[in-house]
Amino acid sequence: MREEFVRRCGSVFFALWMAAVVAPRAHGQQRPTQPDTTKKTDSLAHRPITLPAMHTDTSRIERRLFESQPNVSTLSITGRELRSAPRFFAEADVLRSLQLMPGIEARNDFSAGMNVRGGEADQNLILLDGYPVYNPFHFGGLFGTFIDPAVGRVDMLTGGFPAPFGGRLSSVLNVRSAEDDRRGIHGTTEVSFIASTLSLGGALGSSGSWLLAGRRTYADQAINLVKKNAFPYHFFDLEGHVAHTLPLGLRFSATGYGGDDLLHFKSTIEGERQHVLWGNRVIGGTLSRAFRRVPSLLGDSIVAEQRVSQSLFDLNTQISGGGFSLTSKVRDARVGGALTAYAPNQTRSVGYEVAGQRLAYSVNYPVPLFPTDSFRQRVRSVSAYADELWTPTPSLMMEAGVRYDAIADAHAAAFMPRFSVKYFLNKDLAVSAAFGEYGQWIRSLAREDIPLRAVDYWIGSDSVTPMSRARHYILGVERWVTPSRSFRVEGFYKRYSQLLEPNPFDDPQRRGDEFLPVKGWSTGGDFMLRQFDTGRFGGWIAYTYTLNSRVDSDGQRFFPSQDRRHDVNVVGSWHLPRYTLAARFNLATGTPYTRIVGQFDRIRYDPMSGSFTKQNDVPELQFLTGPRNGERLPLSQRLDISVTHDWRPRGLTITPYLSVMNIYNAHNVFGYVFDYSGAPPKRISLPQLPIFPTLGLSVAW
Amino acid sequence: MRRAPVVVAALLIAGCRNLEDPAPSQATRLVIHGVLDMQRDDQTVLVYRARTGLPSAVEGSAVSDDQPVGNAQVSMTNPDGFTVPADRLLTSSGDCCVPGIYQFATGPFVGMALHPGGTYTLRILTPAGEVVTGTTTIPGPAEFILDPRRIFFRQRDTLRLSWSRIPGASSYEVIIRMAFGEYRTFADTSFEMAGTALTIAGDEIFSSGEDTDVVVSAVDANYYDYYRSQSDPFAGAAPSHLSGAVGVFGSIVPIYHVPLRVR
Numbered sequence: 001m002r003e004e005f006v007r008r009c010g011s012v013f014f015a016l017w018m019a020a021v022v023a024p025r026a027h028g029q030q031r032p033t034q035p036d037t038t039k040k041t042d043s044l045a046h047r048p049i050t051l052p053a054m055h056t057d058t059s060r061i062e063r064r065l066f067e068s069q070p071n072v073s074t075l076s077i078t079g080r081e082l083r084s085a086p087r088f089f090a091e092a093d094v095l096r097s098l099q100l101m102p103g104i105e106a107r108n109d110f111s112a113g114m115n116v117r118g119g120e121a122d123q124n125l126i127l128l129d130g131y132p133v134y135n136p137f138h139f140g141g142l143f144g145t146f147i148d149p150a151v152g153r154v155d156m157l158t159g160g161f162p163a164p165f166g167g168r169l170s171s172v173l174n175v176r177s178a179e180d181d182r183r184g185i186h187g188t189t190e191v192s193f194i195a196s197t198l199s200l201g202g203a204l205g206s207s208g209s210w211l212l213a214g215r216r217t218y219a220d221q222a223i224n225l226v227k228k229n230a231f232p233y234h235f236f237d238l239e240g241h242v243a244h245t246l247p248l249g250l251r252f253s254a255t256g257y258g259g260d261d262l263l264h265f266k267s268t269i270e271g272e273r274q275h276v277l278w279g280n281r282v283i284g285g286t287l288s289r290a291f292r293r294v295p296s297l298l299g300d301s302i303v304a305e306q307r308v309s310q311s312l313f314d315l316n317t318q319i320s321g322g323g324f325s326l327t328s329k330v331r332d333a334r335v336g337g338a339l340t341a342y343a344p345n346q347t348r349s350v351g352y353e354v355a356g357q358r359l360a361y362s363v364n365y366p367v368p369l370f371p372t373d374s375f376r377q378r379v380r381s382v383s384a385y386a387d388e389l390w391t392p393t394p395s396l397m398m399e400a401g402v403r404y405d406a407i408a409d410a411h412a413a414a415f416m417p418r419f420s421v422k423y424f425l426n427k428d429l430a431v432s433a434a435f436g437e438y439g440q441w442i443r444s445l446a447r448e449d450i451p452l453r454a455v456d457y458w459i460g461s462d463s464v465t466p467m468s469r470a471r472h473y474i475l476g477v478e479r480w481v482t483p484s485r486s487f488r489v490e491g492f493y494k495r496y497s498q499l500l501e502p503n504p505f506d507d508p509q510r511r512g513d514e515f516l517p518v519k520g521w522s523t524g525g526d527f528m529l530r531q532f533d534t535g536r537f538g539g540w541i542a543y544t545y546t547l548n549s550r551v552d553s554d555g556q557r558f559f560p561s562q563d564r565r566h567d568v569n570v571v572g573s574w575h576l577p578r579y580t581l582a583a584r585f586n587l588a589t590g591t592p593y594t595r596i597v598g599q600f601d602r603i604r605y606d607p608m609s610g611s612f613t614k615q616n617d618v619p620e621l622q623f624l625t626g627p628r629n630g631e632r633l634p635l636s637q638r639l640d641i642s643v644t645h646d647w648r649p650r651g652l653t654i655t656p657y658l659s660v661m662n663i664y665n666a667h668n669v670f671g672y673v674f675d676y677s678g679a680p681p682k683r684i685s686l687p688q689l690p691i692f693p694t695l696g697l698s699v700a701w
Numbered sequence: 702m703r704r705a706p707v708v709v710a711a712l713l714i715a716g717c718r719n720l721e722d723p724a725p726s727q728a729t730r731l732v733i734h735g736v737l738d739m740q741r742d743d744q745t746v747l748v749y750r751a752r753t754g755l756p757s758a759v760e761g762s763a764v765s766d767d768q769p770v771g772n773a774q775v776s777m778t779n780p781d782g783f784t785v786p787a788d789r790l791l792t793s794s795g796d797c798c799v800p801g802i803y804q805f806a807t808g809p810f811v812g813m814a815l816h817p818g819g820t821y822t823l824r825i826l827t828p829a830g831e832v833v834t835g836t837t838t839i840p841g842p843a844e845f846i847l848d849p850r851r852i853f854f855r856q857r858d859t860l861r862l863s864w865s866r867i868p869g870a871s872s873y874e875v876i877i878r879m880a881f882g883e884y885r886t887f888a889d890t891s892f893e894m895a896g897t898a899l900t901i902a903g904d905e906i907f908s909s910g911e912d913t914d915v916v917v918s919a920v921d922a923n924y925y926d927y928y929r930s931q932s933d934p935f936a937g938a939a940p941s942h943l944s945g946a947v948g949v950f951g952s953i954v955p956i957y958h959v960p961l962r963v964r
Binding site for chain 2: 319320321322323324365366367368369372447449450504505507508509594596597598599600601602603604605606607608610611612620621622623624625626673674676677679680681682683684685686687
């Protein structure tokens with residue numbers, strides 16, 4: 001398999017260059033110093049010898065993926081590249097950086113969530129080393145949960161993903177933990193305006209690695225110094241990852257993650273409960289082994305893999321001593337496995353996954369913008385897949401598979417075919433196409449029309465809520481202009497059936513009306529011109545065009561709230577001798593919104609007095625709305641920059657940085673509030689993030 | 702370097718802007734509030750216009766800041782097809798009439814009697830020619846229970862109520878009338894609340910030393926759908942079963958009254 005890979009693709013190569021033996025001095029270049037053999041042997045033993053510098057190069061993982069897989073709509077980004085983008089509030093954030101990639105869009109500055117190729121925000125399967133994370137956000141969606149130095153690589157599949165992946169309609173994001181197998185303890189610590197991060201790792205024995213990382217915000221503590229309890233909020237993350245080769249050729253890896261957001265209000269009554277707490281816990285382990293002596297029918301080798309994981313999410317809101325209580329729980333446990341057989345021109349795999357979720361949501365008093373139902377659910381699913389990657393000729397590769405998902409409690413089951421093909425017009429240019437059917441049976445009660453998405457409240461399919469389905473069609477071209485520069489353009493069409501959207505007026509006493517049926521489609525295209533970091537410059541230009549249409553339960557066609565037509569991101573980082581400059585510019589058309597066309601007071605009837613009254617003299621404002629998402633927010637734009645300075649004393653790398661978000665303070669509209677209390681009425685625009693400079697320091701060793 | 706603060710300040714000033722703009726007025730919308738109450742001899746219907754930015758909006762009205770609609774032709778038709786017009790409410794000085802408020806006499810000897818299980822149709826014709834119609838079916842029959850006032854120890858007791866299902870009722874509204882304000886919720890056929898419970902604003906629902914009244918009413922689907930729902934700027938107004946207007950024309954049947962003296 002490996003020989004075939006090298007023979008056909010020539011993708012792994014090593015180039016060694018002899019460089020200057022000693023660094024050029026101030027007076028100019030010197031010839032390499034030759035060893036002085038006339039010196040005495042004993043003196044040589046005590047003198048340091050400068051060996052020639054060695055430069056090792058290998059093809060990039062993106063290039064290897066280009067050559068070895070159809071990888072339609074696949075983005076693979078290293079942690080280093082993600083960190084090269086300007087920081088968000090001083091924090092390097094994986095999810096924020098992903099929003100700069102083609103096909104991935106965010107609703108606004110306040111959301112770390114993603115709308116992928118027109119899909120709704122709950123249609124993304126987010127994995128940490130292959131284990132699901134249900135709410136990977138902090139601070140109401142402002143930050144992602146992944147600790148930046150702990151991220152080794154991110155694989156994002158924005159459509160047409162193969163049979164091993166299922167359960168979501170739009171995308172798969174797999175965040176892979178960093179594995180640092182250098183001897184000794186290495187690490188990074190960062191101190192920023194927002195948080196402190198510490199990441200430690202190193203080799204584990206001769207063939208393994210370990211990683212431990214943590215982060216905590218301390219704005220609460222800092223503001224406490226000025227005013228007590230003025231900002232009683234913080235979040236923290238803790239992540240660990242270990243990988244090791246065991247006897248008998250077994251490879252074991254495990255990942256654990258825990259993170260919480262904690263908001264403690266000051267209580268006015270002794271013993272009163274006033275807090276909002278939410279967080280994720282993920283733990284998972286994978287055991288794999290390669291078998292090299294296998295029947296020739298199966299190929300050269302087989303890799304067997306078994307996974308087991310548990311993912312928990314808890315939200316607990318207690319306000320006014322329990323006068324308002326809102327809780328949400330997810331308990332996800334799953335086992336899965338795969339057998340992959342490698343042959344010279346074929347890679348075949350079969351796999352399974354058995355998953356069970358216990359989902360609960362409850363609220364004791366209805367309040368606007370929050371779901372009003374309370375329920376407990378158990379969802380059990382069994383999935384199996386078969387997938388084959390076949391390279392019949394050096395210029396053609398095909399991947400075909402089928403996935404079977406059965407959801408016991410919904411009495412739903414479906415076979416979902418997946419197919420992708422890539423044809424190389426030459427070694428640097430390929431056209432690709434993909435088709436796939438996808439199902440989703442866990443979805444969020446959070447409404448897409450609300451631009452802030454603090455958390456997702458997950459609910460599963462059952463006898464009254466069917467499995468949603470989507471079909472992807474993708475056509476693309478990828479070209480590698482140079483070994484460090486590539487260009488990709490893809491067009492897509494997605495058709496949704498049995499899509500469900502949360503019912504804003506659902507009846508808490510009635511089960512089954514939590515969702516309303518929606519159907520529709522998304523189409524568009526995205527392209528990316530990418531300059532991989534060669535030591536001087538790295539960056540990309542990403543453009544996304546999407547056109548989305550949905551038809552609601554009343555038969556009304558509308559543009560969904562994530563229907564952002566044009567979205568351009570230009571990202572670059574320039575490495576100067578002592579400084580690194582990074583910039584990100586975004587230009588995007590506005591998303592649709594529903595205009596408020598009037599207001600009135602809902603007046604309560606009082607059976608005790610037989611008259612209409614305003615409850616507690618507080619008007620219950622009712623909003624009259626125009627056509628759903630009939631208008632659009634204006635164009636938005638933002639330029640972020642950062643400057644870092646590398647200083648390397650005694651084996652350390654000390655990097656102070658300055659990061660400025662929205663450097664020219666562009667006024668981007670988050671939304672509009674309408675006030676009809678006078679004439680003429682007023683429209684008040686709510687701004688997105690203003691200019692925000694931050695400072696920080698990173699130390700690595 | 703000395704110019705940096707100036708540059709930052711200039712950028713900030715350049716970025717500052719007025720966030721308020723005048724918005725165009727929108728088409729007018731009628732808002733109806735009408736609830737038939739089996740316990741009452743007079744039924745009130747409020748006819749207003751929503752605030753849509755038109756300059757004729759009336760400020761400081763007695764019931765609502767929405768614009769009342771006067772001189773509308775408001776009528777109600779009973780299950781037998783008999784139609785009666787609404788009366789106008791006179792002002793305190795005896796002049797005609799309080800704008801926007803229309804009443805039907807439904808006492809045992811005057812006007813149109815209300816019958817449990819009966820379907821009543823409301824029709825409104827405004828001076829501008831707009832027509833509004835709505836229909837409600839009164840839940841029932843139901844017996845009204847009035848408990849004697851009882852002592853309720855807020856630190857110790859839990860209020861537990863249950864009642865029989867009433868034909869035609871979509872839900873049951875529980876109103877706890879406190880000294881300052883009220884707590885409302887909908888329940889199925891039982892309700893339970895600890896004496897120490899608080900409102901969403903953190904106020905005590907049962908306050909020591911206060912008389913508190915608890916009333917349970919069977920309500921029809923129109924009333925339930927309109928009053929149970931939360932309105933927000935992204936979803937619009939609560940569901941209405943009216944034609945030609947938003948609001949409610951529903952019915953309510955009080956079935957249980959529990960007076961409490963909270964200690």
